[in-house]
Amino acid sequence: MNLLTQPVGLAHYLVVGAILFVAGVVCMATKRNGIGVLMGIELVLNGANLNFVAFGSPSLRADSQYAIGLDGHMAALFVIVLAAAEAAVALAIVLSFYRDHATVDVDEADELEG
């Protein structure tokens, strides 16, 4: 099946979600800057969110009995809120790290022998 020739459906959303996810994971794995890592996490969360929204829509799916409806939308909303909370805490922690170590480079966090 060639996605480019199809009308926009569930698969397209999932592909975008997957791209976001992979981009996020790569970002988490390669960034040395603490803020950058947090951005990667946001990307992953949003990739999942896109999935939720897409899965929730009955009109996008051929097998509409499997659509999760409102559950998906609710999940997306909750995740947005959670992501914000998590980001707030994580940023505060990065800030406190910066104050003690004068850097936000996560590779500098190596004083506790691993």
Added chain:
Amino acid sequence: MNFFEIVENTLRDTLGPSLTAFRPEMAVCATIVALLLTRMLAPRWKSSPFWLTVVGAAAALWFAAPWHYLSGETSERAATIFTGMLVFDTFSVYMRSLLFVFLVFFAVLVRVTGVPEREDLTEFFVLVLGAALGMCLMLSANHMLVVFLGIEMASVPSYVMAGMIRHRRASSEAALKYAVYGAATAGVMLYGISLLVGVLGSAHLPTMGTQLADMLAGGHFADRTMVLVLGGLMVMVGLAFKLSAVPFHFWLPDVFEGATAEVAAFLSIASKAAAMGLLVRLVIAFGYAPDATQLAALAPARQYMAMLIGTLAAVTCTFGNLAAYGQTNMKRLLGYSTIAHAGYMMMPVAAMAMLMGGEPAAARSAVSAVAFYVAVYLFMNLGAFAVVALVRNAAGSEEIDAYAGLIYRSTGVAVCFSIILFSLVGLPPLAGFAAKFVAFASVYDAGMLALLAVGLLNTVLSLFYYLRVVKVMVFDTAEDASGAMAMATSAGLYLLIVTAPLVVWGIWWNGLYAWAKAASAALS
């Protein structure tokens, strides 16, 4: 059904059974509010956070009422509350009760050892209670959204707690590592959840199970295998992080070393117990269906989970024990010991996945083994970290060398710590043995002989590093023979109370095991 009917039904459900079953959590919420208000209204009352937390946790325990639900007289089946978002059964009663018991003990520990800084006490307890609330949700989750919500609610306050001591380099580094790894694995888990939910067409756990069974039975499954396996693996990543299972364990020793011993105790006990309960719930959700044909159809899912969890358990256990050898810092050593014990605890879960299909009674035994292990583990690790905190206060060090000749300087502490350590090894007549015995019995019953062999081999391996600590305490003499270690009476008493269950349950574990059995009665 029109709008008003829906509202009315929801209201009736919420105000009736749901809120009744939710009273323990409400008590925790009320305590949080009370803590914040007291801080505002009566700032001079310095010990208010402690008292409020103890009272709040005790009230939650009172509302959870394990003596009522687990006495065997009430035969209440599982009930779903809040329109199916949460499940209320004996397992959640048991596990939440343990959590509240732990909260009481934990608050007293913080009081006895006097950490953290005084003015932060309110915030500290608010974070603790907030995390506990998340753990309650994890333990009674019946919906994927609640699963994720619970994990996040438990994790986010924990990140802050790890970095609670301000202006200490190790502390902020620990918090950073914990937060980054935690958020990353949570993200991966969420993506896995979204895949599972999307493919199975529901986020309600029992419905997901039946859908999976239908798919497996109906055969229109082949094209989705990959997605399901991948989704399952991703969910497992998030769980493995909370369980500190290899290969997602690396944060734990660092965080333990950087955080205070009290916070480490919280992370190693409460967090682990909640994750274990959640793991049990998820395995049941995807491996069990009340209908016989559906149950049979789920065999591949059970096989997959049993292999995955069994392998993780074996690797985790072995790695934890091997890595513990070279440690010189007590908290790191206990961190690796925590990892190893997570492995032991996962073994009966794997056995349960194996047994659920054919032998429901044996599968329930496996669940009770997990529940029993968690209860014993609670006191073992609480005692161990209490000793670490007490020795830190008295000797100012958390290195194992600081324990040299402890038996001559503070006999009671050394004896209690020895009992705790031998219980961690699993030697009779201590409770750790009973816990390992029931766990290994389930593993054998499931026919997982290789896993059993790994578990027993690890028991022998673990002997060395626990015994090394005992050796340092008992056989070695301190270089700077600093005389008797000043130890408050309350500290000694606390340690005694925490250690006593290990001996009492070791000799007579029928009562607790009967409760654990009652806890598993409602499942499957």
Added chain:
Amino acid sequence: MFLPNNPLVVLSLIVFLPAAGALAICLLPRGRTEMAKLSAFCVTVAVFLLTVWLAIPGTSNAESMRFAMGTGRMQHVFSVDWIPSFNIYYLLGVDGISLPLVVLTSFLSMLAMAASLKIDLHVKAYCVLFLLLETGMLGVFMALDFFLFYVFWEVMLLPMYFLIGVWGGPRREYAAIKFFLFTLVGSVLMLIAVLMLYFASDLRTLDTRQLVACHVREDALWQGKTVPGATAGSSGSAENTVGQANRGIRAIVLSDQPLHTFNIMALAEMGQLRRSPFDAKLLWGKSIQWWAFLLLLIGFLVKVPAVPIHTWLPDAHVEAPTPISMILAGVLLKMGGYGILRICYPICPDAAYELAWFVCGVGTLSMVYGAFAAMAQKDFKRLVAYSSVSHMGYVVLGLGVWSITAGNLMSTDYWNLGMNGAMFQMIAHGISSAGMFFLVGVVYDRVHHRDLDRFGGLFAKMPVYSGISMGIFFAALGLPGLCGFIGEVLVVLSVWKYSMVLAVVAASVVILTAGYILWTIQRVYLGPEYKGPHGEALTRMTPREIAIAAPLLALAIILGVYPRALLDYTEPSVKHTVTSLATWMEDVKLPRLQAAVAAEDGKQP
């Protein structure tokens, strides 16, 4: 009589009196060391008197706590709920096999405590640990519930570790951890076997008579299980189940689920059934009982100890303080033999039959190796330790031979002989080795070395000591008229029927034994004047030392001259065990073997 005639009270008192004493000593105020020692000694004396009282022969009468002679059954058995949710019961009892070992344990504990009176380092802790150790040892010999047995077995581990590790010699830490490690590995293997047997067991396979004989509790037969009523259709609701309580034994036949048990007697009955539940295949074509036997055997052989898993013993003995060496050699080693006799063979007869060659081989190897190794030692204590390895080899050999029939002759005489010999050898070795370790300790206390080459001429300086020593050493040697002789002769005689080669080897080990013991006596006691260090310290034995050594020597002589004193106790029980196994052999194994032969013959042409 001042004691109630209730086995629950008496046996529990024997087992837990030391533990209670330990608790009391814990609560003594700081610094009362003499009082701690004294109370510990009093406790051991009290326990010894209790066990002796238990051993007074009498008629078999349910009302009396007298020990009934002439019956091989378990006596004074009682069963109390312990952990009913896991089918675990507090089940104790004694018979002719365990009672002598119980008495030996309490006797040696008393003497060892007397020998400990001059310990002056951390006295309270020492007494507490010592008493806990005694509880563990007594419990092992009386427990009839496999789980309980295992718990007692492990309970000894910790006190022993600390007793060696804190009060031991220069390399005590190494010796203590080595002891701990070996024993733990052994008991971990045992744990697997416990689980195997538990999950394979099914009380439904036994008939009512057997269930009653095994003291299976009636409530064990229905508790926690759904018992369908006698009439069809009724599911085991709560009140139905309670209603079945009175029908207990009957309900078992009807239960729809396997009823697992830890009851050692019931497990033995199951193991000897025609269609034993333990015959199921487990791994690599071997049955459950084959694996269980092997694992249990290794677990017990570690304790015996048999070559090649004996290496912890010399180290532990050399480093342990004298009283602990006495306990270690006198009692702990016997647990291995007792376990093989009580658990391995009755529960797994088929595997025992198959692996008899292995047991005999290990026994003989231990005998020979131990004797040669003893000969090569320079350290007095190490020599005695290796002599223990050698002597315990007789026990293993005697037990191993027991399952063999010569040809198709179903004579049980030689089985009885070998097993009685093993039993006798255990007791005799308990007496002689404890004595030897004590005597080595006596001289070590004076001259602070154990180098055999630097001894000599002690006879001149310590005549009483040397006299007692020679008596005890001759008892270990197996001189006729002393206790060591009887066991060795019985074992060698029984081996003759099994394999002449082994018998010749076993007999020639006696010569080796005589060799190293006589050589030792010559090097230590005879010869010219003592020239080693601390010669001035060689004073005569103190009355306390004589009081400890003399009873041992007296017992060695009594048992040597009048072995019936012991055999009267052991023989009926041994005979009971052997007869039941012979019956099994006749009814179950021989037809199986003949069928196998017939099948083989059928294939040939």
